Amino acid sequence: MAIADTTATDDRVADRPASAKKPMRLFRNLMPKLALTPMALTAVVVFLGGTIWTVVYSFTSSGLLPRLDWVGLEQYDRLWSTTKWIVSIQNLALYGFLSLIFTLVIGFTLAAMLDRKIRGEAVFRTIFLYPFALSFIVTGLVWQWILNPDYGVQGVVRSLGWESFTFNPLNNPDIVMYGLLIAGLWQGTGLIMCIMLAGLRGIDEDIWKATRVDGIGTVKTYVQVIIPMMRPVFVTSVVLIASGIIKLYDLVVAQTSGGPGISSEVPAKYVMTAMFGGQNLGQGFAASSMMLLGVVIILVPWAFLEFGGRKKRV
Amino acid sequence: MKLTTKMLGATAIVAASATAANAVEMEVMHWWTSGGEAAAVAQFAEALNNNTDNTWLDGAIAGGGDVARPVMVSRIIGGDPPAAFQFNHGRQAEELVEAGLLLDLTDVAEEQNWAEIINPPSLLEACTYDGRVYCAPVNIHSWQWMWLSNAAFETAGVEVPQSWTEFVETVPALEEAGITPLAMGGQAWQQNGSFGVMAIALAGEEAWLAVNRDKDAEVARGPEYARVFEAFGAARDYSAGLQVQDWNQATNAVIEDTAAAQIMGDWAQGEFALAGEVAGEDYSCLPGLGEVAVLDTGGDAFFFPVTGDPEMEAAQKELAALLLSPEVQVAFNSAKGSLPIRGDVDLTTVNECTQKGLDLLAAGQTLPSGNELLSPDTITQLNDLMTQFWNDTSMTPADVQEQYAQIIESAS
Known part of the structure; x- marks a missing residue:
């Protein structure tokens, strides 16, 4: 597209004999380019440079300080033979899958309900969005207390007379990830709801009128007409949710610190513990390189489909 | 004209800094932020401000x-080092020393005769790399303690045990009385630390040193350690009734007599003192689980980064000497509840348990701490393994022993 634009302007310039000098391409739109330079440099040096540096040093035996002492794939060997890493990956997969689905479903349902022009919409919107204003650390601590068997939900229900009631996810290795998931959803769905609501508001009123004329039910309209029209909104939401899943760390630290045992460990926490607790930078770099690889494997085909496809359509 | 003024200004600044030559502001970084700890570190600050021209700039990190x-x-690597910083005794600073980032204190050590006054000598060894001294040890903390609630055993109708073996015998009575026999927090370091205590007490010093110092995996696979893992597995069952995270919550269960005992370092005694409990009456203590009376000697030391500034260097060496001086040692360790690193000073307030510790130190019944023998990397791996075992009842002592031996085998 950019190329097409340039040739078009070039033609116009050539048509006009008065402006004899052809402006150089490099200096066209100079101000925006200047303004973009710092960000471009940051992206290249900090993100790309940092990434390459990390991957390179993951092949060394760096301990407390980075040093170029090559050990080949030793760090990766150790990584994949460590139970904690395997558990971390499984936990992240479970959390990621459920978090993605439930955030989208709950976020959209809440937004659709608010969009029905209910009374006190602003109040509900604030209430739903409010948890997002809290950091993961606070969220984690709050839910640690709510899920505490003695003082939280279980304690309250038991004190109401249901003595055998048991709801103690944070101390049960089998379901601890669901305890984290509840807190994560509580914190994150509000934002997705707001984005979805903005998307719903962007739908033309005439669409609704047309479906009403055709006699299509509300739910069917949502599923078959509105949701396909909101594709860009869903893409934004998925990107936001996915990046939140990958960096899942502070919630775990605050709520369970990886416990009981190692049953709620996540990859980001593995990286932090290896680098700063264990003074083993090489191992931490290897683990973070694997995280990057995972993101790339999932993201590249998807981005290709999503954004590559659109270019062809235009 | 302009240039002259500038030069005059520059000269004035140089002159000003020259007159203040002896007053250096020393930023000291540490992680002592709890009540008792902050009171203790204030003793250092006061000593520095009163005894020298330098001033203490507190760099506490919570x-x-x-x-x-x-x-x-990152401050040290980034070229903006503090004047001094706290690390634990042991191998945490190894790489910084290798990279030449830390100040050599050998002349201070020789002048102050550290080789004579520091007890146990292993603390000075932990500061020594290739024959040069790089840190100033300031206190001793030991893991080798079991804390027992006298009231809990009374409720269960049994005598307060004098050893781990006796303790195991009282477990059925305790459980019958509805008391959790052993309090254990949910954090990995607590479980791994308790395992270390049990290993010294039940496998003996020799086997423990063979595994931790010489990294002998055969001993780790051997029968002595098998006994330790069996006992550790049993301890897992003893603690099943209590679900707490932090070590002080577990200590609190012992204080409230809902749990009978806890294996925890001497810092737990601060909690008993805070609750107004009296050693010997309300609670008892068993160094080395009453089996092998020996203390491991972990604790804290101060390191001094190289700054290239001769004034700072002189001030750093002055501070290093000051930290080990008898008055400062007494003031600091009394406030912190730790043991002094020199045997020739008397603490102001000593209870029954602290006295037991001091006696063991005086008798030379000490071992280096796990931090001194194992790298932080290995300790992280062991933390993970022990906490996995502790929380996964399908894992048998034999499984964990084999994995333990593998970690020891690959340790450096």
Whole structure:
């Protein structure tokens, strides 16, 4: 597209004999380019440079300080033979899958309900969005207390007379990830709801009128007409949710610190513990390189489909 | 004209800094932020401000060693080092020394005769790399303690045990009385630390040193350690009734007599004192689980980064000497509840348990701490393994022993 634009302007310039000098391409739109330079440099040096540096040093035996002492794939060997890493990956997969689905479903349902022009919409919107204003650390601590068997939900229900009631996810290795998931959803769905609501508001009123004329039910309209029209909104939401899943760390630290045992460990926490607790930078770099690889494997085909496809359509 | 004024100004600044030559502001970084700890570190600050021309600039970092250490390291690597910083005794600073980033204190050590006054000598060894001294040890903390609630055993109708073996015999009576026999927090370091205590007490010093110092995996696979893992597995069952995270919550269960005992370092005694309990009456203590009376000697030491500034260097050496002086040692360790690193001083307030510790130190019944023998990397691996075992009842002592031996085998 950019190329097409340039040739078009070039033609116009050539048509006009008065402006004899052809402006150089490099200096066209100079101000925006200047303004973009710092960000471009940051992206290249900090993100790309940092990434390459990390991957390179993951092949060394760096301990407390980075040093170029090559050990080949030793760090990766150790990584994949460590139970904690395997558990971390499984936990992240479970959390990621459920978090993605439930955030989208709950976020959209809440937004659709608010969009029905209910009374006190602003109040509900604030209430739903409010948890997002809290950091993961606070969220984690709050839910640690709510899920505490003695003082939280279980304690309250038991004190109401249901003595055998048991709801103690944070101390049960089998379901601890669901305890984290509840807190994560509580914190994150509000934002997705707001984005979805903005998307719903962007739908033309005439669409609704047309479906009403055709006699299509509300739910069917949502599923078959509105949701396909909101594709860009869903893409934004998925990107936001996915990046939140990958960096899942502070919630775990605050709520369970990886416990009981190692049953709620996540990859980001593995990286932090290896680098700063264990003074083993090489191992931490290897683990973070694997995280990057995972993101790339999932993201590249998807981005290709999503954004590559659109270019062809235009 | 302009240039002259500038030069005059520059000269004035140089002159000003020259007159203040002896007063250096020393930023000291540490992670002592709890009440008792802050009171203790204030003793250092006071000593520095009163005894020298230098001033103490407090660089406390909240969140414990794992948070503070990376901050300190990045300050040092980044070329903006503090005047001094706290690390634990042991191998945490090994690489900084190798990289030549830390000040050599050998002349201070020789002048102050550290080789004579520091007890146990292993603390000075932990500061020594290739024959040069790089840190000033300031206190001793030991893991080798079991704390027992006298009232809990009374409720269960049994005598307060004098050893781990006796303790095991009282377990059925305790459980019958509805008391959790052993309190254990949910954090990995607590479980791994308790295992270390049980290993010294039940496998004996020799086997423990063979595994931790010589990294002998055969001993780790052997029958002595098998006994330790069996006992550790049993301890897992003893603690099943209590679900707490932090070590002080577990200590609190012992204080409230809902749990009978806890294996925890001497810092737990601060909690008993805070609750107004009296050693010998309300609670008892068993160094080395009453089996092998020996203390491991962990604790804290101060390191001094190289700054290239001769004035700072002189001030750093002055501070190093000051930290080990008898008055400062007494004031600091009394406030912190730790043991002094020199045997020739008397603490102001000593209870029955602290006295037991001091006696063991005086008798030379000490071992180096796990931190001194194992790298932080290995300790992290062991933490993970022990906490996995502790929380996964399908894992047998034999499984964990084999994995333990593998970690020891690959340890450096």
